[in-house]
Amino acid sequence: DAGVIQSPRHEVTEMGQEVTLRCKPISGHDYLFWYRQTMMRGLELLIYFNNNVPIDDSGMPEDRFSAKMPNASFSTLKIQPSEPRDSAVYFCASSAGGQETQYFGPGTRLLVL
Amino acid sequence: AQTVTQSQPEMSVQEAETVTLSCTYDTSESDYYLFWYKQPPSRQMILVIRQEAYKQQNATENRFSVNFQKAAKSFSLKISDSQLGDAAMYFCAYRTSFGNEKLTFGTGTRLTIIP
Numbered sequence: 001d002a003g004v005i006q007s008p009r010h011e012v013t014e015m016g017q018e019v020t021l022r023c024k025p026i027s028g029h030d031y032l033f034w035y036r037q038t039m040m041r042g043l044e045l046l047i048y049f050n051n052n053v054p055i056d057d058s059g060m061p062e063d064r065f066s067a068k069m070p071n072a073s074f075s076t077l078k079i080q081p082s083e084p085r086d087s088a089v090y091f092c093a094s095s096a097g098g099q100e101t102q103y104f105g106p107g108t109r110l111l112v113l
Numbered sequence: 114a115q116t117v118t119q120s121q122p123e124m125s126v127q128e129a130e131t132v133t134l135s136c137t138y139d140t141s142e143s144d145y146y147l148f149w150y151k152q153p154p155s156r157q158m159i160l161v162i163r164q165e166a167y168k169q170q171n172a173t174e175n176r177f178s179v180n181f182q183k184a185a186k187s188f189s190l191k192i193s194d195s196q197l198g199d200a201a202m203y204f205c206a207y208r209t210s211f212g213n214e215k216l217t218f219g220t221g222t223r224l225t226i227i228p
Contacts, residue, residue, distance in 0.1 A: 031214055043204065043218040056215060089156055100146045100165075100208055102216060104158035 002026070004105035006092050012111045018080040021108045024073055025094030033093040033102060034067055034077050043091075049075065050097070082112045115140045117207050119219035126195045127227050133180075134190045134222045136205030144210040147181070147188045152221070153201040161203070164188065166210075192224075200226045 005024040013019055025032045033048040047057040052069045060067070064083070069075040079086055089109050093102040116139045126132035138147070149161040164172045164181050171179050176196075180189045192199055205219040 033215070042220050043216075045215045048214060050214075059215075091158060093158075095214070100210075101148070101160055101163060103160070104150075107156050107158075109156070 004092055004094050004103055006090075006105035006108050008108060009106060010109045010111075012113065013082055014113050015083055016081045017112075018078065019082045019086075019110060019112075021077040021090050021092075021110070023075045023077070023092030023105060025075070025092070026096075026103055027073070029094035029096045029103075030072070031095045031097065031102075032069060032075050033091075033095075034075070035091040035093065035104075037089045037091065037107070038087075046077070079110075082110075084112045086110060087112050115142075115145075115207050115209070115217050117205050117217050117219040119205055119222050121222045122220070123223045123225070125225040125227055126192075128195055128197060130195055131191060131193045132195055132224065134192075134203050134205075134224065136188045136190070136219055138186050138188065138205070138207050140186070140207065140209075142209055142211075146208045146210065147179075148206040148208070148216070149177070149179070149188075149190045150204045150206060150218075151199075151201045152204065153198075158204075162190065195226050197226050197228065200224060 007022045034046040037043045046059045047067045049069045067077045089107045091107045092105045095102045145166045147164045151159045162174045176193045202221045204221045206216040
């Protein structure tokens, strides 16, 4: 099994630019999660989907952040416009309904200058 | 809201020795899941072990075991025969059994292995 795949692994951009992070969940998993990890706030859930439908987006920091899941094998997290305080590691995770374990991707390290 | 507390920001242990990492949580629910994740320098989040609250038996995975004290809301991780590859950040996490699927994480414990 390939595991959760995220791209890019590293992203450096300038303030004001649009950033798109991508995730491919494990095949057959129907839950997909986006987390953000920072030194100040630790690991926090941004949003999660079930069967491609957003279920809880209460962790999305503000309107600059948006997430989509057009199909069962692909999701994006977009930041527009990006700001230096968005610098963090963004993780995607997936799980199968009825299974409580979430499997994480390798993360995307975002630096906004 | 559920909270997870890891009171040890850093721990160190001699190689081949045993170390215990602490985790406490606060919840009003009776059924839930608890996890320990390991994050090595590569930043990959790796599941170490999980425990279902309705099970009294402590979970074990090779050198890793937990001491789950439901009444005390405590969930510690014991690593036996510590190896250099165990050096990492360790995160305790909580998930409810019903409704929201989200994981609530503690702040982590950085474990150093001394050769």
